[in-house]
Amino acid sequence: MSRLDRRVFSWLLHAYPRHFRERYRADLEAFFETDRRHPRYGTGPLRGVRFWRATLIDLAGSAFSQRFGEARTHAPISSGSRSQLPVGVAADVRQAWRRLVHSPASTLVAILTLALGIGVTTAVYALAYGVWLKPLPYRDPEQLVTIVARESASGRNAGLSGPEFDAIGDGGGAFDGVAGFMYGTNLARIDGERVRIVAHRCSPALFDVLGVAPAIGRGFSRAGASLEIVLGDRLWNRQFARDPSVIGRTYDVDGEPYTIVGVMPPAFRFPQTLEADAWLRAPRWRPDLDARFVNVIARLRPGVTLADARHRLDVLTGALPTNAGGLKRWSLQATLLAEEARTPYARPFGTLVGITLLLLALACTNAAAILLTRASARRGEIALRMALGATRARLARELLAEGALFTLIATAAGVFIAIEAVPVIRSWLPAATPRLDEVRLDTRVLAMTAAVSAATALICGLVPLFAHRALSAASAIAGAGPRLAGDPSRRPLRIIAVTEVAMTVLLIVAATLMLRSFVALVQRDHGFDPDRLLALNVWLPFNDNRYEDAALRTQTFKTILDRVGAVPGVVQAGATTGFPGSAMGVLGVATFQAPGGPKVAAAIHACSDAYFAVMGARLDSGRGFEPRDANARTVIVSRALAARLWPGTRVAGHTLVVPANSALGPVSETYEVIGVASDMQLAGDPTPRLYVPLTRKSTFWIDLVVRTSGDPRAASPLVRAAVRDTNPDLLIDNVRGMDRIVAESIALQRAQTLLAALVAGLAALLSAAGLYGLLSYATVRRMRELGVRMALGATPHGVFASVLRDALGLTGGGAAVGLTAALFAIRLLGHEVFGLGAPHWSAFVLAPALMLAVAVGAVWAPARRAATVDPLTVIREI
Amino acid sequence: MRDRRPAPADLTPIAVEVLLSLADAPRHGYGIKLDIEERTEGDLVLGSGTLYQAIQRLERDGLIAAAADAASDADPRRGRVYRLEPDGRAALVAHLRKLERSITFARRRKLLPGSRPHS
Numbered sequence: 001m002s003r004l005d006r007r008v009f010s011w012l013l014h015a016y017p018r019h020f021r022e023r024y025r026a027d028l029e030a031f032f033e034t035d036r037r038h039p040r041y042g043t044g045p046l047r048g049v050r051f052w053r054a055t056l057i058d059l060a061g062s063a064f065s066q067r068f069g070e071a072r073t074h075a076p077i078s079s080g081s082r083s084q085l086p087v088g089v090a091a092d093v094r095q096a097w098r099r100l101v102h103s104p105a106s107t108l109v110a111i112l113t114l115a116l117g118i119g120v121t122t123a124v125y126a127l128a129y130g131v132w133l134k135p136l137p138y139r140d141p142e143q144l145v146t147i148v149a150r151e152s153a154s155g156r157n158a159g160l161s162g163p164e165f166d167a168i169g170d171g172g173g174a175f176d177g178v179a180g181f182m183y184g185t186n187l188a189r190i191d192g193e194r195v196r197i198v199a200h201r202c203s204p205a206l207f208d209v210l211g212v213a214p215a216i217g218r219g220f221s222r223a224g225a226s227l228e229i230v231l232g233d234r235l236w237n238r239q240f241a242r243d244p245s246v247i248g249r250t251y252d253v254d255g256e257p258y259t260i261v262g263v264m265p266p267a268f269r270f271p272q273t274l275e276a277d278a279w280l281r282a283p284r285w286r287p288d289l290d291a292r293f294v295n296v297i298a299r300l301r302p303g304v305t306l307a308d309a310r311h312r313l314d315v316l317t318g319a320l321p322t323n324a325g326g327l328k329r330w331s332l333q334a335t336l337l338a339e340e341a342r343t344p345y346a347r348p349f350g351t352l353v354g355i356t357l358l359l360l361a362l363a364c365t366n367a368a369a370i371l372l373t374r375a376s377a378r379r380g381e382i383a384l385r386m387a388l389g390a391t392r393a394r395l396a397r398e399l400l401a402e403g404a405l406f407t408l409i410a411t412a413a414g415v416f417i418a419i420e421a422v423p424v425i426r427s428w429l430p431a432a433t434p435r436l437d438e439v440r441l442d443t444r445v446l447a448m449t450a451a452v453s454a455a456t457a458l459i460c461g462l463v464p465l466f467a468h469r470a471l472s473a474a475s476a477i478a479g480a481g482p483r484l485a486g487d488p489s490r491r492p493l494r495i496i497a498v499t500e501v502a503m504t505v506l507l508i509v510a511a512t513l514m515l516r517s518f519v520a521l522v523q524r525d526h527g528f529d530p531d532r533l534l535a536l537n538v539w540l541p542f543n544d545n546r547y548e549d550a551a552l553r554t555q556t557f558k559t560i561l562d563r564v565g566a567v568p569g570v571v572q573a574g575a576t577t578g579f580p581g582s583a584m585g586v587l588g589v590a591t592f593q594a595p596g597g598p599k600v601a602a603a604i605h606a607c608s609d610a611y612f613a614v615m616g617a618r619l620d621s622g623r624g625f626e627p628r629d630a631n632a633r634t635v636i637v638s639r640a641l642a643a644r645l646w647p648g649t650r651v652a653g654h655t656l657v658v659p660a661n662s663a664l665g666p667v668s669e670t671y672e673v674i675g676v677a678s679d680m681q682l683a684g685d686p687t688p689r690l691y692v693p694l695t696r697k698s699t700f701w702i703d704l705v706v707r708t709s710g711d712p713r714a715a716s717p718l719v720r721a722a723v724r725d726t727n728p729d730l731l732i733d734n735v736r737g738m739d740r741i742v743a744e745s746i747a748l749q750r751a752q753t754l755l756a757a758l759v760a761g762l763a764a765l766l767s768a769a770g771l772y773g774l775l776s777y778a779t780v781r782r783m784r785e786l787g788v789r790m791a792l793g794a795t796p797h798g799v800f801a802s803v804l805r806d807a808l809g810l811t812g813g814g815a816a817v818g819l820t821a822a823l824f825a826i827r828l829l830g831h832e833v834f835g836l837g838a839p840h841w842s843a844f845v846l847a848p849a850l851m852l853a854v855a856v857g858a859v860w861a862p863a864r865r866a867a868t869v870d871p872l873t874v875i876r877e878i
Numbered sequence: 879m880r881d882r883r884p885a886p887a888d889l890t891p892i893a894v895e896v897l898l899s900l901a902d903a904p905r906h907g908y909g910i911k912l913d914i915e916e917r918t919e920g921d922l923v924l925g926s927g928t929l930y931q932a933i934q935r936l937e938r939d940g941l942i943a944a945a946a947d948a949a950s951d952a953d954p955r956r957g958r959v960y961r962l963e964p965d966g967r968a969a970l971v972a973h974l975r976k977l978e979r980s981i982t983f984a985r986r987r988k989l990l991p992g993s994r995p996h997s
Binding site: 016020023024026027028030031032034035040054055057058059061062063065066090 | 906907908911920923924925926927928929930931933934957958
């Protein structure tokens with residue numbers, strides 16, 4: 001502890017100018033060491049606090065005068081007052097401290113207010129920085145671009161095929177390096193134990209393009225066809241207990257022997273949005289033009305802009321290989337990786353940072369108001385001192401010192417609040433948010449906090465200063481006595497009150513709008529019933545060649561469904577490929593067209609007969625799948641697809657042409673539409689979907705959905721056991737309750753709304769307290785004036801009304817400003833920020849009503865007192 | 879800077895106390911602080927920054943100096959030892975004379991009780 005103390009003190013010496021520090025460093029440190037044993041600091045747990053308080057006050061004062069008084073004192077000392085400056089500043093700080101301690105209640109309120117503002121701002125900024133603004137952990141991340149293929153007709157994006165990837169080359173000179181990668185889940189075998197790992201297949205150049213080297217070992221060999229694997233830190237830790245000798249060992253992935261060549265550092269993450277356990281070297285991609293699985297990342301050559309690269313890719317697009325007949329035309333689209341990673345978070349975090357800054361401004365205003373009323377109360381003292389020769393600069397320094405000390409304490413408390421708040425807010429965000437676990441209060445975040453509090457200190461010091469700027473010695477002495485009307489110190493108070501009300505109204509309106517759109521999101525009809533529904537992925541064994549037989553796959557899935565359906569507590573089980581929110585996505589996307597109608601792209605799913613019933617989806621018309629559909633060409637379409645293909649007509653009985661090379665087969669075929677199902681969708685506009693029987697398109701995996709009679713999580717072990725009974729080698733993954741999947745899908749909006757509501761609530765609380773203080777103070781200051789009025793014939797009722805009118809006028813003015821600002825903000829930022837639909841009138845009534853109620857509450861008691869004041873008593877005081 | 883010595887009147891209250899402390903013996907920084915505290919009965923408690931700022935000025939003006947030859951008996955844990963220079967003694971005495979005049983005057987006006995109890 002004492003060593004830490006010493007180090008802190010040594011570091012703090014940087015506050016002094018260099019020449020002073022170098023000359024006296026040893027002396028100052030020796031002094032510090034000895035002084036800590038001085039009996040003056042007493043005993044007990046507060047001894048350290050007393051010691052540090054004294055040390056810091058001395059250090060702040062003398063460092064300030066060394067830095068800012070030194071320029072003059074370097075010159076020969078010519079006047080006594082100047083050489084006293086250093087003592088003066090230390091005294092300022094000491095005096096400011098005494099004044100803070102003197103009125104502990106208002107000090108505590110002001111510091112708490114500021115600490116809340118600074119704490120919440122710091123916490124939100126820490127999250128915004130960590131998730132949204134922090135540069136990606138690659139070399140020169142702004143130079144990295146991703147490239148996708150876009151289908152010109154439908155506008156949908158997909159990965160590239162092998163031949164297209166090869167065609168990019170160096171992008172016509174635009175790129176320094178290009179690498180492809182393919183998402184993958186693999187079955188690995190370590191010492192006979194089977195584990196599922198997420199390993200992406202990558203071009204040998206990947207690590208060079210990203211500019212990140214392995215922590216141990218090396219990256220992939222650039223040439224040759226060797227099977228190599230680079231482990232992620234997590235897998236290395238989990239499976240190999242961080243044993244460095246794993247380099248060179250063989251690792252069985254999907255039945256093939258991969259050599260471990262390197263281990264990535266713990267912070268490495270690629271791709272950003274997905275967990276990865278390892279990366280597999282893929283020297284080349286499948287030559288199949290329809291296998292669009294290659295995701296591309298490239299590094300721009302220095303000096304090449306994104307626009308240049310896009311242009312050169314356009315040129316390349318003309319030369320892209322096309323499949324038979326050139327029916328599908330794809331173009332290559334480049335996007336900055338950093339931008340792609342930031343986009344989803346720009347809106348929520350941008351809004352939150354804006355809102356918290358508003359809260360901070362409000363806290364600042366509040367604290368400034370408290371300092372201002374304190375300064376106003378000291379007008380008599382200040383006037384006296386000015387009359388006795390205190391300079392204006394000296395008084396200014398005092399006020400600034402008070403503001404600074406104030407803010408320093410509030411900042412310390414604010415940082416503590418932030419330390420506590422960050423984990424709480426972090427737990428509100430979706431668990432899958434990239435880099436969430438890296439969010440912390442690092443130097444950058446604290447630097448922002450420091451900047452913010454410096455600005456706060458200035459504001460807190462300067463506002464009272466401006467209030468006193470009109471103060472001359474004469475007028476101050478005059479003003480120190482009782483005044484009747486037109487008290488000049490009331491104007492800043494009025495401005496502060498209006499500002500406070502305006503900011504609060506703006507915040508409450510914003511939060512109300514966000515809350516409304518969030519409620520709409522929660523109440524959204526997902527097209528299915530997520531209650532008591534268990535969802536899981538089931539994979540067939542990767543390396544079991546028997547499952548190449550489609551009939552066996554179909555049979556296996558049927559057995560699984562039968563066994564799971566027979567589990568006690570299970571009502572019914574169904575299967576599909578890609579339920580709403582599934583990690584697995586869809587089978588494929590194809591374009592459909594009704595005769596004479598527009599082309600519509602739709603997602604293709606395969607599902608079991610019971611799927612719609614299990615999900616609780618509604619069939620609008622027609623029927624569901626039945627056993628007789630097993631070998632027929634029948635489809636069910638979603639409501640969105642039906643509405644686009646056959647608007648306003650009965651759908652059942654129509655036929656649909658599934659184009660060639662879709663997920664359903666190499667040749668174009670005609671299917672009969674037998675029914676229309678409700679749109680099952682978690683968020684956004686409903687995607688057009690097309691369902692075929694699972695027997696029609698059997699895959700190597702299925703999404704299992706299980707309707708249970710009780711808590712789905714309780715049924716989960718039995719369901720797992722039933723699946724494993726079918727074949728112990730089956731892989732079960734992502735077992736979750738559907739209600740949780742739904743909750744996760746809106747977790748980001750939920751976090752945003754929660755935070756906005758919290759901030760608005762805090763703002764309402766702060767400004768209620770602030771407004772209360774300001775208005776009651778202003779009324780008390782008017783007491784004499786009111787007494788005189790009553791002596792001159794004003795009725796108590798009239799006085800009461802006048803006080804109330806004054807307060808309501810201020811609040812109403814502030815509310816009007818706040819509402820105007822809110823309208824502007826909505827016009828400017830639109831539903832981008834505030835969410836769905838038109839702004840609701842309730843938001844515009846609630847906030848002003850709340851503020852008016854606070855205003856009435858604040859002046860009621862003082863106004864009553866003013867109305868019952870004895871005019872004679874007041875007159876006697878004048 | 880050395881060519882123009884400050885007039886004795888320019889001594890700050892802290893500077894006067896530091897010079898007084900060094901008048902009877904050379905002391906290190908913390909020794910000066912303790913001496914001042916004792917003499918003023920705790921009215922003047924100096925922090926390191928304030929003290930060394932005063933020391934810096936006095937050194938610069940040639941009123942005190944770090945005792946280089948006292949290195950042998952100096953405790954390195956307590957910092958440098960300072961002693962009073964002849965100029966410093968002169969400045970201190972001049973300052974005290976002025977104070978004495980003021981005090982004599984104050985006594986005559988019955989602002990202070992008694993008249994020189996020790997002389």
